[in-house]
Amino acid sequence: MRQATVYIDQEALQYNLNRVKQLAPTAKIVSMVKANAYGHGVEACLAALSSSDAFGVACLEEALEIRELGYEQPITLIEGIFSDDEMQIIIEKKIECVVHHQQQLDWLLAHKDAYIAQGLKVWVKLNSGMNRLGFKVPEIIDVINSLKAEGFTCVLAMHFANADAENHPLNEQQKNQFLDVKEACAPIMGSCCNSAAIFKWPELNFDFVRPGIMLYGASPFADKTVHDLDIKPVMTFTAEVIALNTIQAGESVGYGSTFVADQAMDLAIVSIGYGDGYPRAFPKQNYVAVNGQPTRVIGRVAMDMIAIDATGLKINLGTEVELWGKNRLVDDVAEANGTIGYELLCRLSARPVRKLK
Ligand SMILES: Cc1ncc(COP(=O)(O)O)c(C=O)c1O
Incomplete structure (x- = not known):
């Protein structure tokens, strides 16, 4: 059987969740x-x-999957509902929604009594400069005040565009707008921290923090590693060596013959490719880890295979190769690929087998 495997380390997930608890001890997660x-x-x-x-x-589909698996905690739909008919379902299944435009407000108000009777909160989204979703100031103040007057329990919600950046001027604007609206609508619960903000701004934890990437043990910051942040990679993505070759100076490797050896070298062919979600384009030199050591990827990534430089290494048929995980961090693969760890993690294909570590 082809060995392309995604291992999930549940203890690492729990460790990272505990890190959130340490960093935001008074907030709900x-x-x-x-x-x-x-x-x-x-x-x-x-x-x-x-x-x-x-x-x-x-x-909604993602929320229903959680309910089908038997979890009863509150669930928030961070983009709200997409059509009126979803409202009845979310009320029945006790799923909370964000409202970020007038039509969603109308749908909510049309189901006011049932929504409130289920004890559901409504998350009102502030557009403080990211300009994706939300009501701007001062409109949001009227929206919140009228929802409160109707009897809704509201959470003021906001998302930072640059929480990962050191000194972006929009951060101050977004913080200030959030604090101003929170004060104008007091008392109201608040939520504005993703992973980067949880690390950087403990004073903004408020009632609910919303960690994502840090739970999975990848860094939200370009200039800080998971080791700096004391979080642990949850996913280890591996494949096996399926062929060994020796090539001479002047010989090329793979599609496009983009790599030409300048001296004799040993190659190992590994059963992984973009058909598994391993990225194809590497503007910078990419590496895998073999026996914990960085090992060069040679030539183009194909749909099912890559070549690695096995010169001088103890590599045999069947040797396990770590594409990313604890030794070769997904953030470093992403950097070589010109993207972020989030994207590589999310775009794995269904082909690698999923296993628990
Ligand atoms: C509204 C909202 N909150 C929180 C998060 C989590 O962000 P991160 O994965 O950077 O912690 C996201 C992620 O996209 C989001 O869209």
Whole structure:
């Protein structure tokens, strides 16, 4: 059997959840498990994250999966509902929604009594400069005040565009707008921290924090590693060596013959490719880890195979190769690929076998 495997380390997930608890001891934790738990597999992750206060997802289908798996914590739909008919379902299944535009407000108000009777909170989204979702100031103040007058329990919600950046001027604007609206609508619960903000701004933890990437043990910061942040990679992505070759100076490797050896070298062919979700384009030299050591990827990534430089290494047929995990961090693969760890984790294909570590 082809050995392309994604191992999920549930203890690492729990460790990372505990890091959130240390960093935000007074806030409730809304663990973000959207996009199949950032590509890790929602079922295995929920089991490890079951002490979370709530879960955050992007759509009704993702929320229903959590309910079908038997978890009863509150769930927040971070983009709200997409059509009127979803309202009845979320009320029945006790799923909370964000409202970020007038039509969603109208749908909510049309089901006011049932929504409130289920004890559901409504998350009102502030657009403080990211300009994706939300009501701007001062409109949001009227929205919140009228929802409160109707009897809704509201959470003021906001998302930072640059929480990972050191000194971006928008951070101050977003913080100030959030604090101003929170004060103008007092008393109201608040939620504005993703992973980067949880690390950087403990004073903004408020009632609910919404960690995503840090739970999965990847860094939200370009200039800080998971070791700096004391979090542990949850996913280890591996494959096996399926062929060994020796080539001479002047010989090339793979599609496009982009790599030409300048001296004799040993190659190991590994059964992984972009058909598994391993990225194809590497503007910078990429590495895998073999026996914990960085080992160069040679030539183009194909759909099912890559070549690595096995010169001088103890590599045999069947040797396990770590594409990313604890030795070769996904953030470093992403950097070589010109992207972020989030994307690589989320875009794994269904082909690698999922196993618990
Ligand atoms: C509204 C919202 N909150 C929280 C998060 C979690 O962010 P992170 O994974 O950076 O912690 C996201 C992720 O996209 C989000 O969209």
